Every structure is written in structure tokens, then in C-alpha cells.
Amino acid sequence: GGVGFTQYATAAYTDNILDEYTYYGMDYIKDKYKVDYKAVDPAQKVKPTQDIVNDIATEVTLSGMEQYEQFPTALEDHFGGSQRASVLAAASGISTSIATANSNAGLNGWYLSMLLHKEGWSRLGFFGYDLQDQCGSTNSLSVRPDEGCIGEFRGPNYPNYRMKIT
Numbered sequence: 001g002g003v004g005f006t007q008y009a010t011a012a013y014t015d016n017i018l019d020e021y022t023y024y025g026m027d028y029i030k031d032k033y034k035v036d037y038k039a040v041d042p043a044q045k046v047k048p049t050q051d052i053v054n055d056i057a058t059e060v061t062l063s064g065m066e067q068y069e070q071f072p073t074a075l076e077d078h079f080g081g082s083q084r085a086s087v088l089a090a091a092s093g094i095s096t097s098i099a100t101a102n103s104n105a106g107l108n109g110w111y112l113s114m115l116l117h118k119e120g121w122s123r124l125g126f127f128g129y130d131l132q133d134q135c136g137s138t139n140s141l142s143v144r145p146d147e148g149c150i151g152e153f154r155g156p157n158y159p160n161y162r163m164k165i166t
Contacts, residue, residue: 033046
């Protein structure tokens with residue numbers, strides 16, 4: 001699975017909010033793991049274990065959810081939950097990837113964030129938008145072509161990255 005169609009527009013549409021949540025993640029990994037995102041040193045990277053993914057993605061997601069609750073206009077402005085979920089997941093995935101220097105750890109941080117979001121708010125979106133944002137967890141290490149590859153090896157036909165324009 002992929003990171004969903006929503007991500008095509010989310011980064012531009014939610015610019016400052018996505019930045020804020022990502023910088024929170026950068027501060028968190030710098031304080032807790034001594035990883036400086038401004039001067040990345042391969043010796044600083046954290047071993048990409050499930051515990052590390054759980055810690056970073058959970059911290060960033062819960063912090064973002066608290067911010068959304070503190071500012072309800074942002075909560076409502078971000079399309080039906082799907083964009084909220086993608087913003088939180090992107091910040092979690094970026095933070096996890098930078099801390100571990102591992103794209104697959106970041107992808108798993110992304111999907112963990114989606115699951116945390118759904119557990120916290122009972123859904124990710126409406127009209128079936130839940131599917132696109134959750135379908136990837138089981139495929140992050142699958143054996144199907146493209147879907148099981150690490151991020152750097154996924155091709156242009158990776159299922160959720162393609163767009164059909166009619």
C-alpha cells in the first residue's frame with residue numbers, strides 16, 4: 001500500500017501546520033535521541049527498531065492531535081479527517097525516517113500514525129476515504145512487486161502513487 005492520494009495536495013494545502021508538526025518531531029528526536037536534522041551525521045542515526053518507530057510516531061501523532069483539538073478551525077479545515085490523518089502521518093514518517101535514516105521505518109511510522117489517529121478519533125475520513133489511508137500497513141514488508149520494496153526501489157506504477165486522469 002501507499003501513502004494515499006490525499007498526499008498529492010496535502011503538503012501544499014497544509015503548509016505551516018505540517019511544518020509545525022514536523023519541527024516538533026525534529027525537536028523530539030534531537031532532545032531524546034541526539035539526532036540533529038540540520039547536520040545529519042550517519043553516526044547519530046538510531047537503530048530502526050519497532051520500539052523506536054512506536055516511540056517517535058506516537059509522540060508526534062499525539063502532539064499533533066492535541067494541537068488540532070486546541071485549534072478547532074484547523075481541525076475542521078482539513079478535509080473530513082483524511083487530510084488531518086495525512087498531515088499527522090507525514091510528520092510522524094518524516095521524523096522517524098530522519099532519526100533512523102531508514103525509509104521503511106518512516107513508512108511504518110506513517111502507518112502507525114494512521115492507526116493511532118483512527119483509534120483516537122474513531123475514523124480517518126468519510127465516504128470510504130479510510131481505505132486509502134490504511135491500506136498500506138500490511139504491505140510495508142510484503143513480497144508483491146513494488147509494494148514490498150523499500151522506498152528507494154518503488155517504481156512509478158506503485159499502486160497508490162499513480163493517478164488516472166480522464
